[in-house]
Amino acid sequence: MTATDPEDTQPSSETAHLPQPPAHKGTISKSGIVLGPDGKPCRTCNSARDMTNLSRMLTSGKTKSSSPLAAALAPPPPDRSDCPPDVEQLGRSTWTLLHSITATYPETPTQSQKSDMQSFLSILGRVYPCWVCADDFTAWMKQPENSPKLDTREDFGRWMCNAHNEVNRKLGKQEFDCNLWKQRWKDGWKDGRCD
Numbered sequence: 001m002t003a004t005d006p007e008d009t010q011p012s013s014e015t016a017h018l019p020q021p022p023a024h025k026g027t028i029s030k031s032g033i034v035l036g037p038d039g040k041p042c043r044t045c046n047s048a049r050d051m052t053n054l055s056r057m058l059t060s061g062k063t064k065s066s067s068p069l070a071a072a073l074a075p076p077p078p079d080r081s082d083c084p085p086d087v088e089q090l091g092r093s094t095w096t097l098l099h100s101i102t103a104t105y106p107e108t109p110t111q112s113q114k115s116d117m118q119s120f121l122s123i124l125g126r127v128y129p130c131w132v133c134a135d136d137f138t139a140w141m142k143q144p145e146n147s148p149k150l151d152t153r154e155d156f157g158r159w160m161c162n163a164h165n166e167v168n169r170k171l172g173k174q175e176f177d178c179n180l181w182k183q184r185w186k187d188g189w190k191d192g193r194c195d
């Protein structure tokens with residue numbers, strides 16, 4: 001990440017009317033980049049693509065050229081596979097963990113297992129490293145109709161699928177068919193390619 005223009009990291013007047021989080025979490029800059037509590041772009045709250053575009057804008061005053069010739073002549077992007085995660089990589093890894101937890105959740109949990117899971121989800125909403133994601137997820141969970149369904153593995157797997165679909169909708173992604181949650185995350189596809 002190159003140095004950012006301090007102007008750009010100020011909360012914008014365009015976003016000022018939106019509910020702003022407590023200062024200890026961060027803010028949203030006028031360019032739409034999510035900032036952390038230190039006022040710097042929050043790596044786990046933005047995509048690597050947005051961060052790179054912001055860097056380019058700040059250093060050259062331009063956005064990335066989209067001409068085919070420029071794209072063909074551009075050097076290949078550096079390998080980022082061992083860099084700290086952006087919001088997308090963090091999200092994919094977290095969904096993998098969360099759906100895998102539902103896949104191994106007891107079929108008929110005890111009261112104590114249900115209570116542990118309720119605590120885990122509440123804590124996740126407080127410590128998830130993308131604070132904008134965490135705030136929305138927590139607000140969604142707090143609506144009575146969306147409270148975690150923990151009575152059986154099937155209930156919990158479907159609830160998690162619905163929670164993930166809520167984020168998919170927010171990001172304009174395709175919804176997942178929750179009838180398939182168990183094949184995707186527990187048993188593997190019926191065609192046998194995961195066996």
Ligand SMILES: Cc1cc2nc3c(=O)[nH]c(=O)nc-3n(C[C@H](O)[C@H](O)[C@H](O)COP(=O)(O)OP(=O)(O)OC[C@H]3O[C@@H](n4cnc5c(N)ncnc54)[C@H](O)[C@@H]3O)c2cc1C
Nearest residue numbers: 087088091092094095132133137161162164165167176181
């Ligand atoms: C709690 C939480 C909140 C998030 N909030 C935000 C946010 O506010 N802004 C943001 O930019 N990113 C957010 N993310 C990250 C975002 O959801 C994606 O993980 C990220 O954009 C990468 O998306 P992807 O297309 O690679 O697939 P992902 O959405 O990460 O999905 C991974 C895989 O899960 C499967 N899948 C997809 N949908 C479902 C479903 N409903 N049920 C079961 N399996 C499914 C598919 O096979 C898919 O390939 C959040 C992540 C989490 C865990």
